[in-house]
Amino acid sequence: MITIKNLRASVEGKEILKGIDLEIKAGEVHAIMGPNGSGKSTLSNVLAGRADYEVTEGEVTFNGKNLLELAPEDRAREGVFLAFQYPVEIPGVSNINFLKTAINETREYKGQAPMEAKDFLALVKEKQHLVELDGKLANRSVNEGFSGGEKKRNEIFQMAMLNPSFSILDETDSGLDIDALKIVASGVNKLRTKDNAFLVITHYQRLLDYIIPDFVHVLYNGKIVKSGGKELALELEEKGYDEIKKQFETV
Amino acid sequence: MSISLENKISTAQNLTAALSRVGDKNNVFGFDMIGEALQFVEIEGLPTNKHEEFKYCNVDAVFRKEFKEINNSFSEINMPPVVVDAINVYIINGRFESVSGKAEGLVICDLVAAQKTHKEVVEKNLGAHAKPTSSVFVALNTAYCQKGLFVYVEKNAKIDKPVYIHYLTDPISVSVINPRTLIVCGAGSNVQIIDDYYSKGANFFSTHTSEIVVGENAQVKHYKIQNEGDNAFGVITTEVVQSSNSVYDAATFIFSGSLVRNNHHVRLFGQNIEAHLNGLIIGRHNALIDNHTYIDHAMPNCNTNELYKGIAYEKSSLVFNGKIMVRRDAQKTNAYQSSKNILMSDDASIYTKPQLEIYADDVKCSHGTSTGKVDEDALFYLKARGIGDESARKLLLQAFAQELIDKIEIPSLHDKVLELFEESLK
Structure with missing residues (x-):
């Protein structure tokens, strides 16, 4: 589904990603773990197409297309979804209007007619149930006045609505209590199919108790320094990142 | 006060033209008032951008260059479609033309006629709130206005349909128009007023001057829609006076025009008055849109609120200057003001200035402004x-x-x- 080769990227002239190689196939869940400042969020932002990040080398192929050449909105329309670490509050834009615009612009991109209003509303009803999102929240302004947990649930709700083939969860567990974490994880699990893939970025192993990954990668200092199965996450939880740091410390 | 030679010449020309019209049956003002107005124009001259109140709004350059000669030739205007169920009033090229529809307790006619039928109301209010010596543009308007509009809402009358005033302008050659409006809302009355400015044709300069009197316990909603073409220039003055327990609620929407200067002044002469001034302004191309508001809290226990938002595209400039005066007697005043703006281009400009003058000690006043992308x-x-x-x-x-x-x-x-x-x- 997505192949990342020797990806290097900088922010304000400082190199953060120093050659990432990663291949994710349909039906797989990959987790990326790593200490603060290792480049986890940079990777997700680069894949989603945020303007402040400059790709200096490497390539990303998504379903046969050069992802890095696409504008952020076209990446989304092609099926890339980023669940934001810090979802943005947009006063005055209703969640519903926002999603309707997003869905219909994606459909237009694919040459499909806009979704019928009643089909759209039925979809909203079905999907908000998935993350136990209050119907009232769906009608409010995007993320405005939402609690941390509500914001993250809203991300997963949007994911469910847009039905992407590749989703990046950027520290979705941060700021969540255990109940909210369970709801978010269960939402993601219900969306898992053999045709889509997930990249779960997290600092802690906790989330991976609920979203079981097929592969775990350790990102340190802009590179993937270790890869393994789900047991790697447990190992990291036990030993912490210090051992990794010691092993791969660069001068 | 300095008077430039050029100023003298242009005002002298105006003076001659106006004097020839004194006694004109279509101008409601008498000889004395017109004389006073013209004298004021002669002494004062047009404001340049050295004038603090016109710092960003260089009317002088525009007016003197484009509108030196006051020409008044207009084409037949096609009415834009009416979409609101209302009592429709038509002001064509600055003059009252017609009214369609009526309501119990509502009088709409031209000011000259009103001077006969509603002598007391007209004499008490006309030129009393927008004094000819308050600004050069009001003075010019006083001297040159023809067939002004009179709207009178009788005591306790509730007008269900809005009074929709269409200001339509379509000059053949460069012109100055001088629409004049007096709206008097009696005690306990309730009315919605819509001012809709629409124009095409050659460039014109408007000195539109309105006086709005809101009686005790009256409720007035006032919408202003300024959607004129690039041919529109003007200094529009709206003087509102309110009595006790009244509500005046204004919302202004400006979507185009080359030079639009709105002076929106509200004077609170009573207690428990509520006034709202709101505005949404979109600047395109080279437009200069300047909103000056002034709220005068003269007495205690009044609440006022202002919210102006602007979006400036291309090389447009938006100005918001909001003055709030809280006089010594105006204790327990609540006065809030906010101006928020978005710049859509590197060449657009926003100038915003709150001005609070507070002489009472038990008041709540605040102002805030933001400008960004x-x-x-x-x-x-x-x-x-x-x-x-x-x-x-x-x-x-x-x-x-x-x-x-x-x-x-x-x-x-x-x-x-x-x-x-x-x-x-x-």
Whole structure:
């Protein structure tokens, strides 16, 4: 589904990603773990197409297309979804209007007619149930006045609505209590199919108790320094990142 | 006070032209008032940008260059479609033309006629709130106005349909128009007024001057829609006076025009008065849109609120100057003011200045202003969901403007303004 080769990227002239190689196939869940400042969020932002990040080398192929050449909105329309670490509050834009615009612009991109209003509303009803999102929240302004947990649930709700083939969860567990974490994880699990893939970025192993990954990668200092199965996450939880740091410390 | 030679010449020309018209049956003002007005014009001259009140609004350069000769030739105007169920009043090329529809307790006619039928009301109010010596533009308007509009809402009359005043202008050659309006709302009355400015044709300069009297316990909603062409220049003065327990609620929407200067002044001569001044302004191309508001809290226990939002595209400039005066007697005043702006280009300008003058000690007053670009984080968030750049910006601008458009309580007018707004973003 997505192949990342020797990806290097900088922010304000400082190199953060120093050659990432990663291949994710349909039906797989990959987790990326790593200490603060290792480049986890940079990777997700680069894949989603945020303007402040400059790709200096490497390539990303998504379903046969050069992802890095696409504008952020076209990446989304092609099926890339980023669940934001810090979802943005947009006063005055209703969640519903926002999603309707997003869905219909994606459909237009694919040459499909806009979704019928009643089909759209039925979809909203079905999907908000998935993350136990209050119907009232769906009608409010995007993320405005939402609690941390509500914001993250809203991300997963949007994911469910847009039905992407590749989703990046950027520290979705941060700021969540255990109940909210369970709801978010269960939402993601219900969306898992053999045709889509997930990249779960997290600092802690906790989330991976609920979203079981097929592969775990350790990102340190802009590179993937270790890869393994789900047991790697447990190992990291036990030993912490210090051992990794010691092993791969660069001068 | 200095008078430039050029000023003297142009005002002298005006003076001669006006004096020839003194006694004109269409000008409601008498010889004395016109004389006083013209003398004021002669002494004062046109304000230049050295004048603090006109710092960003160089009327002098425009007026003297373009409108030296006051020509008054106009073409037949095609009425734009009427979408609001209302009592429609037509002011064509600055003069009262006709009214269609009526309501119990509502009088609409031209000022000259009103001087006979409503002598006392006209004499008490006309020129009393917009004094000819208050500004050169009011003075010019006083000297040259013809067939002004008179709207009178009788005591306790509740007018169900809005009074929709269409100001339509279509000059053949460069012209000056001088529409004059007096609206008197009796005690306990309730009315909605819509001012809709629409123009095409050659460049024109308007000195439109309105006086609005809001009686005790009266409730007045006042919508202003300024959607004129690039041919529109003007200094528009609206003087509102309110009595005790009254509500004056104004919302101004400006979508185009080359030079629009609005002086919106509200004087609170009573207690427990409520006044709202709101505005949504879109600047395109080289437009200069300057909103000067002035709220005078003369007595205690009054509440006022101002919210002006601007979006400046291309090389346009938007000015907001909001003055609030709280006099010594005006204890327990609540006065709030906010101005928020979005710059859409590197060449656009926003000038905003709150001016609070407070002489009472037990008051709540606040003001705030912000100017910035479209929020990049919000923009990226929308794009990351598949929404294209243009739609994403539109959504954000709509969100910015929505609370002002939603102040319109007449559904058909709300939709019309929303449509004009969306059109203006293209």
